Structure formats: C-alpha cells, structure tokens
Amino acid sequence: FQDVTSEVVDRVYHEYVGNAESRAQVRDGILDAIGDSLFLLSATEVARYHRDAGNPVYFYEFQHRPSWAAGVVPEFVKADHTDEIAFVFGKPFLAGYATEEEHKLSRTIMKYWTNFARNGNPNGEGLVHWPQYGLDERYLEIDVMQKAAKKLKEQKMEFW
Numbered sequence: 001f002q003d004v005t006s007e008v009v010d011r012v013y014h015e016y017v018g019n020a021e022s023r024a025q026v027r028d029g030i031l032d033a034i035g036d037s038l039f040l041l042s043a044t045e046v047a048r049y050h051r052d053a054g055n056p057v058y059f060y061e062f063q064h065r066p067s068w069a070a071g072v073v074p075e076f077v078k079a080d081h082t083d084e085i086a087f088v089f090g091k092p093f094l095a096g097y098a099t100e101e102e103h104k105l106s107r108t109i110m111k112y113w114t115n116f117a118r119n120g121n122p123n124g125e126g127l128v129h130w131p132q133y134g135l136d137e138r139y140l141e142i143d144v145m146q147k148a149a150k151k152l153k154e155q156k157m158e159f160w
Contacts, residue, residue, distance in 0.1 A: 015159050028076065039081060040153060041160045047133050058122050058130055059139035061152055067099050084142065088113050101144045
C-alpha cells in the first residue's frame with residue numbers, strides 16, 4: 001500500500017508542481033491538484049453520467065472573483081467554490097460595495113437559473129448561449145462576460 005501511495009504522490013507532484021519555479025507556483029499547483037481531484041473530477045463525472053443516461057446537462061465554471069472578497073480572501077484565490085450562489089440570490093444588490101458589473105452579472109445568472117427552473121433550459125433572450133453538455137463536453141464560462149467553451153481542463157481530467 002505504501003508503494004502505491006508513494007507512486008500516486010509522485011505522479012501528482014510531477015503533474016502539478018514538477019516545473020514550479022517559485023513558492024507561489026508550488027502553492028498554486030497544490031491548490032489546483034486539490035481542486036481538480038475533489039471538485040472538478042467529481043463534477044465532470046456526474047455530468048457525464050447524467051448525459052450518458054440521456055438527461056440534458058448544462059455544465060459551467062464560475063470564474064468571477066467577487067469584489068467583496070478583497071481583504072477577506074487571499075489575492076491568489078480567484079473564484080471560490082460556491083461563490084456563484086451569492087449572485088444567484090442577488091447579494092450584489094444587498095451589498096453596498098458590489099460593482100455595477102456584479103449587479104449585471106447577478107441579473108444574468110438569475111435569468112439563467114430562472115430559465116432552467118422554469119423549463120429545464122437556461123437559455124433565453126439576451127443571454128449568451130449556454131450549450132448543452134454533450135459528447136463534445138461544451139460548457140459555459142461564467143464571468144462578467146460569459147463564453148461557451150469545451151472540455152474543461154481536458155489534460156488534467158485525462159490525468160485523473
């Protein structure tokens with residue numbers, strides 16, 4: 001068991017930290033390894049299972065660092081797990097320190113989530129098209145500007 005554990009640690013280290021040239025790059029590599037293995041891998045697998053069962057799936061990556069994170073969350077942390085929930089429920093309108101961009105982002109996210117709750121499809125008039133997660137694994141990058149993309153962290157998912 002110890003040999004297997006050592007081999008796994010070596011592989012993860014090589015994949016995520018092996019070429020680091022600074023302490024910050026080591027930190028970022030370790031955080032990416034943890035995030036990818038605990039969140040991204042399982043989210044991708046669940047999306048694939050639902051897709052393969054014939055269910056419509058809409059996958060996303062939230063990428064916006066909320067302005068209210070300044071001074072609370074270290075600068076190297078961008079969008080954190082569950083940060084989008086504040087935008088779903090309109091926190092930018094309650095927090096006097098949110099930016100106008102965040103007001104707009106919150107309205108956009110509320111439209112996507114409302115459309116999905118209403119009819120099973122997040123798309124609607126005036127919204128960037130959110131592709132269905134199919135075999136091409138297209139998803140939506142959600143930030144102040146939304147963008148469709150595909151195969152989120154493809155090389156890292158193949159690694160895991």
